[in-house]
Amino acid sequence: MTQKPLKITAKGLEGLRAELAALPPKPKADYSAREMVAEIEVIIRNALALGYDLQDIAEMVGQHGGQINPSTLSTYLRELATKSQGTTTKRKTKAGPLDATSTATLVSKVKPKSKQTGLGSTHAETNRDHQQAVAELDELLDQMSSTSAS
Helix, strand or coil: CCCCCCCCCHHHHHHHHHHHHCCCCCCCCCCCHHHHHHHCHHHHHHHHHCCCCHHHHHHHHHHCCCCCCHHHHHHHHHHHHHHHCCCCCCCCCCCCCCCHHHHHCCCCCCCCCCCCCCCCHHHHHHHHHHHHHHHHHHHHHHHHHHHHHC
16 A cells, blocks of 8 residues: 655645644653652762662662662762763773762761750751651652653
């Protein structure tokens, strides 16, 4: 069966051009693991600075319908750190464990002003920051899983 060649009038083409040019960005429905890490990188680094490890974060991702290994998470975070530092050369190396303290330096650390016993203001602030970071991570992961289900 032969197809007819496409024919469109000049007026039809102009209308199509205008319609396509006016299209809003289409919302992303699914994220790859790499894209997910890039979207919530700052929140992940905050969680690491608060004492969570890559295994904890990978488990949280799993609770929201995603799946990522801690080692893959480490690799993606390292790649993002390299990109943000402006390094463009890629070296093929074996992925090692991510040192949470070195990546956490990119994120502002909460440093105690003085050693206090009990619940001092520094501990309370750290706890509040942690709860906020976890809430933001949960919200983003919920958004990602809800768009994946659609």
